[in-house]
Amino acid sequence: MPPWMPSQDSLPMQHDRSLSEYDIAVIAAWMEAGAPSGEAGDYVEPEAHYNLAEVRADQILQLDEGYMPEEGVDDDYRCFAFTPDVDVPVFLTGYDFLPDVAAQVHHGIVYLVDDSALADITRNDGADGRPGWSCYTGTGVNSSREEFVGTWAPGTLPTLFPAGTGYKVLPDDIFIVQIHYNLLQGRQADRTAVHMQYEAGDSDLLKLATFELQGPVEIPCPTGVEGEQCEREWAIQRATELYGENWINFRPDHLLNECGQTITDYADNVGEDATTHCDYDIPLPLTVLGAFGHLHELGKSFQLELNPDTDDALMVLDIPAWDFHWQDRYQFQEPLQVTFGDVLRMTCNWDNTLSDDPRYVVWGEGTRDEMCFATLMVIDPRP
Template identity: 30%
Template sequence: MPPWLVTDDGSCGSFRDSRALSQDEIDTISSWIDDGAIEGEPRDDLQIPVVDALKGGETYTTPTFFPEPEGGLFAEFDEYRCFLIDPDLERDVYLTAYDVMPGNPALVHHVLAMPVDPNLDVGGGQTNLDVIEALDAESPDRDGWPCFGVAGDGVEVDGIPITWAPGQGVVSFPEGTGFRVKQDDLLVVQIHYNMASPEVLGQSDSSSVRMRFADSVEREGFFELPDGFLDTLFSGDPASLPAGQSSVKFTWDMQLDGYLEWLNIDSLDVYGVFPHMHEFGRKIQMTVDHGDGQGPQCAADVQRWDFDWQLYYFYEEPLTLGPGSSIEVTCDFNTEGMDEPLWPGWGTYNEMCLMGLFLVP
């Protein structure tokens, strides 16, 4: 069965649609092993189950593209390319579910899709669309534009509601919630291509994003992708992880008061989390401190990280955070195979310590 990375025994959050084994199931397997793992009767009537696809919605596809490594410390084997798609919406809608279908899984490291207001004034007398067109014109012989980061230098996005990484299937937001997409918004799809394997050089990709919309929802949410390790890249003094260590940790925290003041609300609900690291990750944990003197409480814990099985995990009941609340994230890495320090970055051979959040006022 596909792995379910978060601890889900009630000690650190409780998540819906869990694939975690119950204690009875674990005991059954343990007893079978203790009894000598006796082989049962062979069967030839079993079939591989069909992976669920998103029903309903609209599909948007990127052009056929041949990525090329950008090189450098943070993209030695990687290319980050953005593509502009017009969803041609007739009215404001709410995104309630999505599914990303990578055309060439051997190339695609991750996919982000984000609405962009083309008419938004981003300064200097330019709109988002002006900036995108200028970026696109820099490489007229290739589709899209380089976008190391999010949507490209100078492009301001309305949020990042669609995040895909290996292992993820259909993502359905909790019932009654959604992310607003305005009628005139354009869709920017960022694809991170990784070419560390020589056999994928020269191959192409055309990936698709399927989005299901609703005319209204009970509660409008938004997505954040905070990463305190990655943020040090922009501090002038980037953090790094020493090489040759079986376990090296990085911890960052985030105060919630700024969100409460920005939204002019008394509390904010965390409906889901998206833990993300790269190939050197071992463990990742998030704790929540409500500022009430009770101390930090475990909210999400991955004890055995697997880059190939990444999911958005939605809580059975949201975590309500009020004034004075904070989130702390600790990532644990194994750098034994490295000869040089491990730097933060989006490249496969850099690292991240990201905890995506679905927040609902």
């Protein structure tokens, strides 16, 4: 059974797979007794505690031929465009992201863009003689409407959106699937697939939208590790050379400025326990249905908290023991209502001693870089 990462301090979640205190005590007592075998005749099959969502494959987004990731790099971000197989508007009500070569698929994102992106897609797609196009930090195309409708990272399960909701998809829209290939374990042709489930566009469904949150990443070298690679400016120069102009919105000073901070706010950060946070002012009343957090392999913990440092503080999502291999898009049992004037704080915590090549780490696209990132699934407030 996949582990359940949110703590009991989080909002109550749908599909909660956590063990009860009684279950934990039974397992602990069994282990303390030496894990004895029971009598085969006494076995009673347990009731199903959790069933995986079954996503209907009304359309499958998949390349006709495998994509061979770029040679000579550790990380390759590639985007692929797919046209919705619909003649009338529909709602996307679920998806299942199925990595082909799982060892090299770090994460995937499904974007929905309108046809204003068609010129850029036509120009970029296959321009280097290979399927798709390179796309660090987003889709790499301009569009008047871009929606983040699906995400996958190790541990993400098949996803059905909350009952009565979906993302509106028009016949002229375009899906862009961005896949981050991490190639430290090798390089193979990949045909990752995404199953898409639709409902009729004239259904009485509420339209979904996604809010994205980014926070600073400032992770010093562990105590006792010294050298040029432990300098912040070295880390910034490295990321600039790797990611170029596309990285501009994730430059460390830009992220700090967006969060109303400076680097001096993190003067006491140490590599063994590096923490950053960002407070977001809620701009209008919103109905929030779920949340997703994302760190990389140095992650220790992740939190989203509403109105921190007040009497009304509410922990939305608390993952106290981060595991890169078990990430999911969590849905609340009851909608969370937030309004203008509320503050949402995202806090990320890392341990740089987990790295086999310690250096100062800033926001970056590679698996050995780090992120402090979240999405909120909300009822679309736009008409």
